[in-house]
Amino acid sequence: xxxxxxxxxxxxxxxxxxxxxxxxxxxxxxxxxxxxxxxxxxxxxxxxxxxxxxxxxxxxxxxxxxxxxxxxxxxxxxxxxxxxxxxxxxxxxxxxxxxxxxxxxxxxxxxxxxxxxxxxxxxxxxxxxxxxxxxxxxxxxxxxxxxxxxxxxxxxxxxxxxxxxxxxxxxxxxxxxxxxxxxxxxxxxxxxxxxxxxxxxxxxxxxxxxxxxxxxxxxx
Amino acid sequence: xxxxxxxxxxxxxxxxxxxxxxxxxxxxxxxxxxxxxxxxxxxxxxxxxxxxxxxxxxxxxxxxxxxxxxxxxxxxxxxxxxxxxxxxxxxxxxxxxxxxxxxxxxxxxxxxxxxxxxxxxxxxxxxxxxxxxxxxxxxxxxxxxxxxxxxxxxxxxxxxxxxxxxxxxxxxxxxxxxxxxxxxxxxxxxxxxxxxxxxxxxxxxxxxxxxxxxxxxxxx
Numbered sequence: 001x002x003x004x005x006x007x008x009x010x011x012x013x014x015x016x017x018x019x020x021x022x023x024x025x026x027x028x029x030x031x032x033x034x035x036x037x038x039x040x041x042x043x044x045x046x047x048x049x050x051x052x053x054x055x056x057x058x059x060x061x062x063x064x065x066x067x068x069x070x071x072x073x074x075x076x077x078x079x080x081x082x083x084x085x086x087x088x089x090x091x092x093x094x095x096x097x098x099x100x101x102x103x104x105x106x107x108x109x110x111x112x113x114x115x116x117x118x119x120x121x122x123x124x125x126x127x128x129x130x131x132x133x134x135x136x137x138x139x140x141x142x143x144x145x146x147x148x149x150x151x152x153x154x155x156x157x158x159x160x161x162x163x164x165x166x167x168x169x170x171x172x173x174x175x176x177x178x179x180x181x182x183x184x185x186x187x188x189x190x191x192x193x194x195x196x197x198x199x200x201x202x203x204x205x206x207x208x209x210x211x212x213x214x215x216x217x218x219x220x
Numbered sequence: 221x222x223x224x225x226x227x228x229x230x231x232x233x234x235x236x237x238x239x240x241x242x243x244x245x246x247x248x249x250x251x252x253x254x255x256x257x258x259x260x261x262x263x264x265x266x267x268x269x270x271x272x273x274x275x276x277x278x279x280x281x282x283x284x285x286x287x288x289x290x291x292x293x294x295x296x297x298x299x300x301x302x303x304x305x306x307x308x309x310x311x312x313x314x315x316x317x318x319x320x321x322x323x324x325x326x327x328x329x330x331x332x333x334x335x336x337x338x339x340x341x342x343x344x345x346x347x348x349x350x351x352x353x354x355x356x357x358x359x360x361x362x363x364x365x366x367x368x369x370x371x372x373x374x375x376x377x378x379x380x381x382x383x384x385x386x387x388x389x390x391x392x393x394x395x396x397x398x399x400x401x402x403x404x405x406x407x408x409x410x411x412x413x414x415x416x417x418x419x420x421x422x423x424x425x426x427x428x429x430x431x432x433x434x435x436x437x438x439x440x
Contacts, residue, residue, distance in 0.1 A: 034345070035345060036345035036346055038258045038346070039345070039346060039347070112345070113344070117397075117400060118341065118344075118345070120400065120404055121338065121341030121342065121400055122341065122342050122345070124333070124338075124400075124403050124404060125254070125255060125256035125259070125332065125338070125342070126256055126258070126259060127259070131404065131406070134404045135404050135405050135406070138401055138404055138405070138410075139405075142410075163417075165413060166413040166416060166417045166420075167417060168413075169398070169401070169409075169410050169413035169414045169417065170394060170413065170414050170417035170418060170421075172397065172401065172410075172414075173393065173394045173396075173397030173398040173400075173401060173410065173411075173413075173414035174390060174393045174394055174397060174414075174418075175397065176393075176396070176397030176400050176401065177337075177392065177393030177394060177395060177396030177397030177398070177399075177400070178389070178393040178397070179397075180337060180340065180341055180344075180393075180396050180397070180400075181358055181389070181392065181393060181396065183344050184340055184344060184351065184354045184355050184358055185355050185358070185359075186351070186355070189389075190358075190362075190389050190392075190393065191393075193385060193386040193388075193389035193390065193393075194389045194390050194392075194393035194394075196386060197383075197386045197387060197389065197390035197418075197421060198390060198394075198417075198421075200386075200421065201390075201417060201418075201420065201421035201424070204421070204424045
């Protein structure tokens with residue numbers, strides 16, 4: 001029963017197999033988010049997911065294959081969340097404030113940081129061959145902000161002088177750096193300040209007075 | 221010769237002992253910066269620093285004591301660099317541009333990231349008891365920017381409406397987040413965009429026209 005060394009993507013699995021794989025992934029993602037990659041071992045994962053060692057080995061024959069799948073899992077979640085209706089494609093300053101407000105109210109922000117960024121930072125110097133997947137995920141995340149900023153320009157909500165790519169990197173960097181500083185400080189204040197300032201900067205490109213847009217005061 | 225389990229600070233060491241300890245630290249810092257904490261082991265460190273196992277154990281009886289000393293070592297270096305004459309206490313927009321220019325030209329920025337931030341991110345979820353030391357270092361770093369911004373206000377270079385603490389966190393977060401994104405992308409572009417935008421934002425608080433300050437165009 002040890003012939004399971006061929007790579008197995010979800011597409012090759014039965015429904016039951018897919019469910020088992022998904023359950024392992026969910027527990028692996030949670031363990032890694034809480035304790036970090038290095039402190040997460042097979043025994044903890046087997047116990048948490050309620051599976052045997054051979055089952056784990058069947059779906060994820062190496063730690064690299066597991067980490068790669070967790071990266072994909074976390075990236076899918078964070079990208080889907082950013083693409084959800086809640087943020088209306090980031091085509092207004094209010095949607096950026098809604099976004100910041102969510103993460104500032106989320107207590108795991110300063111406890112465990114960003115689910116994808118904290119994982120990336122922990123493993124980027126290791127030999128795990130996962131950099132391309134990480135880079136691709138962060139590019140898609142940047143594009144969500146950049147596309148939103150471009151739509152804001154199209155709608156006249158920010159000036160044509162704004163550089164959507166530069167502003168998108170500011171938002172994503174302030175988020176990632178603020179998350180790290182908040183974790184270290186065990187305090188949300190650094191993330192709050194960084195996101196406020198980044199959104200303040202986007203707002204400097206808004207027309208000073210318009211009739212279209214009576215924004216309420218920011219929620220912080 | 222194994223009675224060396226009492227904690228030994230540099231102050232208790234002879235000159236020769238201090239030099240040995242400093243040599244170990246320098247090699248440990250370099251190994252950790254390049255390969256990460258988890259991939260750095262005693263054997264590599266002994267070989268790099270040219271010391272015996274009992275010497276290593278004498279100065280750093282545990283991995284925690286070594287990591288703590290490396291954090292102090294990296295923090296001292298990064299804080300001293302930011303306090304150096306080169307940046308003239310960050311009391312002008314030019315000094316911020318000089319600072320960004322340095323890290324954008326430094327090839328290890330996108331290879332290994334920030335010497336302190338990448339280490340912090342790698343270990344913040346572990347059991348190593350080093351969070352207080354990290355938090356203290358980042359607070360001092362933030363204070364360097366905040367104090368500079370307050371001096372800019374005193375000199376009329378930025379408006380009294382600017383919030384120096386918020387802007388200081390923006391600069392430090394954009395730096396840390398941009399460093400992570402640059403490492404992942406193996407490309408300096410994310411850091412460049414994030415720092416440009418953060419400094420652009422500070423500049424929005426500068427008076428539109430002054431006779432005192434003919435800044436040259438930014439170096440990027």
